[in-house]
Amino acid sequence: MLEIKNLEAGYKSIVVLWDINLHVNKGEIVSIVGPNGAGKTSLIKSILGFLDIKRGEIKFEKNLLNNLNPNKIVSRGISCVVEGRKIFSDLTVEDNLLLGAYNLKGAEVRNRIDFVFELFPILKERRKQMSGTLSGGEQQILAIGRALMSKPKLLILDEPSLGLSPKIVSLIYRTVKQLNELGITILLVEQQITRALKLSHRGYILETGRIVKEGQGIELLKDEQVIGTYLGLV
Amino acid sequence: MLIELILNGLIIGCIYALIAVGLTLIFGVMRIINMCHGDLVMLGMYASIILYEKYSILPYFSAILLQPFFLLLGALIYKLIDHIPLKQREMNSLILTLGVSFVISTSVMLIFSADYRTVTLPFSQEVLQLGVIRIGYPYVISSAFSIVIIVLFYYLIMRTKIGRAIRAVASDPETASTLGIDIKKISFLTYSIGVSLASIAGCIISPILYAYPFVGGIFIIKAFVIVVLGGMGSIHGAFLGALLLGVGESLIIPYFEHSMKDLFAFILFILFLLFKPTGIFGGKSRV
Numbered sequence: 001m002l003e004i005k006n007l008e009a010g011y012k013s014i015v016v017l018w019d020i021n022l023h024v025n026k027g028e029i030v031s032i033v034g035p036n037g038a039g040k041t042s043l044i045k046s047i048l049g050f051l052d053i054k055r056g057e058i059k060f061e062k063n064l065l066n067n068l069n070p071n072k073i074v075s076r077g078i079s080c081v082v083e084g085r086k087i088f089s090d091l092t093v094e095d096n097l098l099l100g101a102y103n104l105k106g107a108e109v110r111n112r113i114d115f116v117f118e119l120f121p122i123l124k125e126r127r128k129q130m131s132g133t134l135s136g137g138e139q140q141i142l143a144i145g146r147a148l149m150s151k152p153k154l155l156i157l158d159e160p161s162l163g164l165s166p167k168i169v170s171l172i173y174r175t176v177k178q179l180n181e182l183g184i185t186i187l188l189v190e191q192q193i194t195r196a197l198k199l200s201h202r203g204y205i206l207e208t209g210r211i212v213k214e215g216q217g218i219e220l221l222k223d224e225q226v227i228g229t230y231l232g233l234v
Numbered sequence: 235m236l237i238e239l240i241l242n243g244l245i246i247g248c249i250y251a252l253i254a255v256g257l258t259l260i261f262g263v264m265r266i267i268n269m270c271h272g273d274l275v276m277l278g279m280y281a282s283i284i285l286y287e288k289y290s291i292l293p294y295f296s297a298i299l300l301q302p303f304f305l306l307l308g309a310l311i312y313k314l315i316d317h318i319p320l321k322q323r324e325m326n327s328l329i330l331t332l333g334v335s336f337v338i339s340t341s342v343m344l345i346f347s348a349d350y351r352t353v354t355l356p357f358s359q360e361v362l363q364l365g366v367i368r369i370g371y372p373y374v375i376s377s378a379f380s381i382v383i384i385v386l387f388y389y390l391i392m393r394t395k396i397g398r399a400i401r402a403v404a405s406d407p408e409t410a411s412t413l414g415i416d417i418k419k420i421s422f423l424t425y426s427i428g429v430s431l432a433s434i435a436g437c438i439i440s441p442i443l444y445a446y447p448f449v450g451g452i453f454i455i456k457a458f459v460i461v462v463l464g465g466m467g468s469i470h471g472a473f474l475g476a477l478l479l480g481v482g483e484s485l486i487i488p489y490f491e492h493s494m495k496d497l498f499a500f501i502l503f504i505l506f507l508l509f510k511p512t513g514i515f516g517g518k519s520r521v
Binding site: 070 | 395398399401402405406408409411412413414415416417
């Protein structure tokens, strides 16, 4: 579904990602894990069209995404919950959700909002509230709900558990699993390596802008190098 | 007397609001200060004066009739701004729009000379008497007109899909684009709305204020004061700031010479910059 080949990307003249090869098959949950500053968010941003691509290609459903504007990429069926939630805090919960369905037409928008309200009843309860008054966890849920509004085929989540209580993190992971079962392909970026890899079909480990390892989710967790570097158990 | 002054101030404030709200919206979405905003008001004044003198079209109708012309002009100026790379836009657009401002105002001077002009309507001298309060008809009509436009504008921004997208882009353009919103399209729309509001303000103010080629300078400065009062980028702030400035100006007239009324804006401006530089709504709510 998503295929990245020999990608080299960066900001203007500075290259931050080297030789990235990655693919996500339809129906999978794939996670990209790695320490702070490894380039995880940069990788997501290059998929979304915010970085300058120097070499290589990014394809979604066989179509090249290189050099497309971010808004065009969303309309292809990719939706992203960006790092730090980035909800519009001075807009209501409902306005935020409606913005997620910007490219959809009337009746479909209603369908989507009903779907999201069913998934997250708390959002229905708070629909008229300013989003900035929500708690951190509720804001993250809103961000996920908003991303789902565009009826994505591929949902990208950038550090969805960052700074949230264990209870909310569990809810988010349960939801991710549920969405995947509904047929949405998931690309998950995480620092919480164990949790992400346990949930995923496959995983990639990113370090200083390069992919250093890839494999089945649970297999990666058994890898000695991974255990030594990330889990501090050796 | 006091009520009459306050009412007069509110009326002028409504028209100021039309100008300032466009300026603040353009700033909020495009992060540029549209220095030729006042000249668009001035052009509206001249255009409505000419249409009235030549064809006896009332300025209130001209305000609507002239929209295609102004939207085209706005699109032209937008094209110029759009040529500047995003990273250099904040400063360079200031200089560019200031240049456009000079071109517009000096062209008007070349064509129409620097004389003061106004529209004298058949009912210019008539007044509406409400108990002890007397207000000139041109003031009544202009304020009613601007209130209608403000309500329409408010509806557009707060209740429609386009308005939601405009607010989203003003609040966080990068996130807005990840939702599929075309930033360029929204910027262009915002600029057009701003230009449209400024030209309408110009048309309906022409029976009230004198027009001369450089009157735009006064409008841009006042609009700027209002925008700073309300907080850069805040629509609610711009409304409140406009009414505040209108009433404030009106209230000092009995105590000072009429020409001193513009001084009020500047004193208010300096006080706000010293003690509350973020404005009334600044830093809290954007657009």
